[in-house]
Amino acid sequence: MSFPPADPLLSGTRAAELVSTLTAxxxxxxxxxSLTAGLLAAAVAGVPGASLVLRGGLVVYATDLKSTLAGVDPAVxxxxxxVAERTAEGLAQGARARCGADWGVGLTGVAGPDEQDGQPVGTVxxxxxxxxxxxxxxxxxxxxRWAIRTAAVAxxxxxxxxxxxxxAPR
Structure with a gap:
């Protein structure tokens, strides 16, 4: 098994800009x-100084963990x-609340190779x-899969x- 080649996002110009902006x-x-399985948190953590701004991340690949870890309403x-709008909303709010952060980002989608619950590959x-x-x-x-996941992070x-x-800053 081989891993995909290094991705510019993961080595980080935009991630560095994000860390700098959050720090300032x-x-x-x-x-x-969900679909990125911690790739966003890893991209941010790869930037020197990230410990000042990155509170944490939840990998909620399994549907039940979206509720139990991130707090997405089971009814949603x-x-x-x-893979839905209200699920992404709940993930973002849950990340923010559960980790005590100013900003929360939630990502859910279908990286393939097959559709999921009627959602086509590439839906994020x-x-x-x-x-x-x-x-x-x-x-x-x-x-x-790799292109979809890294594009979602970007x-x-x-x-x-x-x-x-x-x-406006707080």
């Missing part, structure tokens, strides 16, 4: 990740499924919870930076 604002981050999971929901509420974005990402980093640019 005196704010913290937590993640709740029953009604909408694990990104939730970002902050001091001013929660935003959820539905993404349709191309490629194989989208999360960029999305959080964009959101922070329009949200």
């Amino acid at each position: 604002r005196g704010q913290t981050l937590a993640t709740a990740e 999971l029953d009604a909408d499924g694990p 929901y990104l939730g970002i919870a902050g001091p001013d509420g929660v935003d959820v974005t539905r993404l349709t990402l191309p490629g194989d 989208s999360a980093v960029s999305g959080l930076l964009d959101r922070m640019s329009v949200t």
Whole structure:
């Protein structure tokens, strides 16, 4: 078995920008990740100084863990499924609350090779919870499992930076 080649995101220009921005604002981050299985937290943790801003991360690959670890309402999971807008919203809010962070990011989706619960491969929901509420974005990402997962992480980093640019520091 071989691992994919090094990805520029994971070596980190945008992740470094995120850590720098969070540090300058005196704010913290937590993640709740399904399809990315901790890849977002790892990308942030790979940046020197990340310990000042990264509170923690929850890997909630299994559906039941989305509820028991991240606090997603079981009724939402029953009604909408694990890959859905309200699930991403709950993951982001849960990461923020459970880890005591200023910002929470939730990622859930389908990396393939097969669809899941009627959701096509490449469907990703990104939730970002902050001091001013929660935003959820539905993404349709191309490629194989690695490409979808790393694109989801890149989208999360960029999305959080964009959101922070329009949200006043606490």
